[in-house]
Amino acid sequence: MLFDFKKTLLVAALSSISLCGFAAKKKIQPSDRAYWCSQAYKMAQPVLEKISKGELQKDMLVEVSPTWDGRDKRVTYMECFGRLMAGLAPWLSLPDDNTSESTQRKQLREWALAGYKNAVDPQSPDYLLWRGHGQALVDAAYIAESFVRGYDALWLPLDDVTKKRYIEEFTQLRRIDPPYSNWLLFSSVIESFLFKVGAEGDEYRVNSAIRKTEEWYVGDGWYADGPSFAFDYYSSYVFHPMYLETLENMINAKNRTRIDYKKYYQRELKRAQKFSIVLERFISPEGTYPVFGRSTPYRLAAMQPLALMAWYEKLPQELSNGQVRAALTAVMHRMFDHQNNYNAKGYLTIGFCGSQPGIADWYTNNGSLYMTSLAFMPLGLPANHPFWTDAAQDWTQKKAWGGQPFPKDHHWSDEVKTKDLF
Secondary structure, eight states, rough: HHHHHHHHHHHHHHHHHHHHHHHHHHHHOHHHHHHHHHHHHHHHHHHHHHHHTOHHHHHHOOOTTTTTOOOOOTHHHHHHHHHHHHHHHHHHHOOOOSSSHHHHHHHHHHHHHEEEHHHHHHTTTTTTOOSSHHHHHHHHHHHHHHHHHIIIITTEEEEOOHHHHHHHHHHHHGOOOSSSTHHHHHHHHHHHHHEEEEESOOHHHHHHHHHHHHHEETTTTOOOOOOOOOOOHIIIIIIIHHHHHHHHHHHTTTTTTSOOOOHHHHHHHHHHHHHHHHHHSSSSTTTTOOSSOGGGGGGGGHHHHHHHHHHHHHOTTOOHHHHHHHHHHHHHHHHHHHSBBTTTSSSSSSSSSSOOEEEEEETTTTGGGGGGGGGGGGGSTTTSSSSHHHHOOOHHHHHTTTTTOOOOOOOOOOOOOOOOOO
């Protein structure tokens, strides 16, 4: 009996040592927020560190589409910087604290502020290609959008000379006649931002874009990209965010025109919430979503309205913080953990999930791809916000394919009616 007892103790001890060894070897997974931060920093660090020193155009390993249309390849740098900052602005606007996240965030912000200055300084090697081509209108809009999303942290700290240069560069873009498509909103975001900062904006460009956007709404959160409907993600890339921000800028500027901006904003917010429901339902149990339409190398930018509603704290009642965070985190893991999305110098490479240059459109360069940062806007919510602290929950498709109860879907109609004020 004594021998059996000692044997039992020995087995238990060895098992305990074995289990402890297993626990020590088991990789501890970072929190969802820590994972998001690591991905955002990896994406941003090469770009912002280099442009802060005036070395982005010297260092960046540029890739262009196999069907490149021959335009000046220097458009790449403006696309890269502007689109990246539009996604990072909410995160970089958080106050500093004593966390390691804050240390990285503060460094990125300091680099970004120096980069903003270099981007409009004609004497800087990283002065961006503001003039001579139409593409500048697109990416100037993303730079203006970054100032809207990070107004106190990214616009107000700029010196007066730099602010004046931005106003001049934004204003000279009126030379560009935008195509009859989502491009109208690039003009409206820029012009409404000028109104917001007290500069002279073009009211006609703003209001015409608003009226056309209304004409192109086709229902259930979807916009046609011009007179005919295109089944792609441009409702995500441009329409919902830039329409909301145009209206918000005009409200903040207290402009009185024929358009009732507050009612238009309320209506568009409801549409964006409906489209967020659509996007959440696109996410499969495995963390993938349908790949269709043009500009697919923009990657996670397809999820921008869902991310925007989370950051705005305006998720529709059908979507909880826990399920949206879990769904978006699953997509990030699926995209960034299994394929190498960066080239030899650490810049994004053309593709959707890895290097897939054959999916590029004729206007795509690897600066274009930094629109994927737009899905990271919930990082602008502090770490103690329910979006980050609520328990993860299964998202709709995971419930549906797992035999769980899930909410049925239905058509949404516009409830807010508007007419011209005079």
